[in-house]
Amino acid sequence: MPRLFWIHGSGYTPDSFRDQVAAFPGSIALTLPGHQDGGEPLTSVGALADWLAVKVRAANGKSGPAVVAGNSLGGAIALEWALRHPNDVGGLILIGTGARLRVSPAIFEMLDTKWPDSIPAFADYSLSPSASPELHRRVEAWHRQVGQHATRADYAACNEWDIMERVGEIKAPTLIIVGEFDKLTPPKFSRFLHEKIAGSRLLEIPGAGHAAMTESPDVVNPEIKEFLKRI
Numbered sequence: 001m002p003r004l005f006w007i008h009g010s011g012y013t014p015d016s017f018r019d020q021v022a023a024f025p026g027s028i029a030l031t032l033p034g035h036q037d038g039g040e041p042l043t044s045v046g047a048l049a050d051w052l053a054v055k056v057r058a059a060n061g062k063s064g065p066a067v068v069a070g071n072s073l074g075g076a077i078a079l080e081w082a083l084r085h086p087n088d089v090g091g092l093i094l095i096g097t098g099a100r101l102r103v104s105p106a107i108f109e110m111l112d113t114k115w116p117d118s119i120p121a122f123a124d125y126s127l128s129p130s131a132s133p134e135l136h137r138r139v140e141a142w143h144r145q146v147g148q149h150a151t152r153a154d155y156a157a158c159n160e161w162d163i164m165e166r167v168g169e170i171k172a173p174t175l176i177i178v179g180e181f182d183k184l185t186p187p188k189f190s191r192f193l194h195e196k197i198a199g200s201r202l203l204e205i206p207g208a209g210h211a212a213m214t215e216s217p218d219v220v221n222p223e224i225k226e227f228l229k230r231i
């Protein structure tokens with residue numbers, strides 16, 4: 001079984017994959033540089049993809065290609081990594097992401113002029129309308145822990161990135177998952193990935209939002225198990 005890595009999205013932490021780390025023993029949830037380590041965040045998806053390549057090779061040793069699962073910015077990093085380092089890729093799991101992630105000016109305003117009062121609105125963007133108050137508190141906590149500077153760097157990296165023309169070059173086995181109510185990376189973005197990545201599987205989860213793995217682990221985890229069995 002290839003080694004499995006999880007990469008969180010903008011303003012999130014590895015806690016967003018807590019239910020997956022518990023369900024897939026031996027898997028590794030990475031923390032992006034400059035998030036909770038006192039360092040500086042990396043400012044482009046390309047730089048983050050090369051950082052991922054180093055992490056994967058270091059942890060994977062000689063055990064062969066790895067599977068990387070990413071949410072949102074994490075999915076962008078996984079896709080860019082697959083384009084830059086195809087021989088390292090055993091599979092991709094793309095949760096709430098896309099081939100281009102332009103960021104609404106309203107989000108930059110929330111970051112630049114309304115932080116930290118805007119943190120609850122980031123949780124609203126991340127979750128479906130029926131998410132529990134407890135889930136809202138959890139998503140808010142990620143943003144508080146990551147802070148304004150790194151969250152802004154994450155969104156800026158997303159905004160500059162675009163592989164709409166190149167995504168069809170990806171040949172790795174790919175599972176694409178998106179929540180019905182994903183407002184940050186709408187299902188249309190995942191359908192585009194599915195169209196372009198030959199042989200990919202698309203799962204749209206009724207009732208889930210952008211952080212579908214956090215909101216619907218009972219649907220997401222068995223799907224990932226099946227995918228891993230097949231590759």
Ligand code: COA
Pocket residue numbers: 010072073097098099100101102103104105107155158183184185186188189190192193
């Ligand atoms: N996959 C497929 N289609 C995509 C896409 C993707 N990843 N990204 C953009 N598109 C489509 C758009 O739907 C749009 O199609 P349309 O002309 O048929 O409406 C077209 O490509 C152009 O979109 P975009 O480049 O995003 O520019 P825009 O000026 O239309 O919209 C935003 C800019 C920010 C308003 C819009 O991207 C958006 O609402 N994004 C979601 C909210 C957000 O900020 N998310 C954060 C992402 S981390």
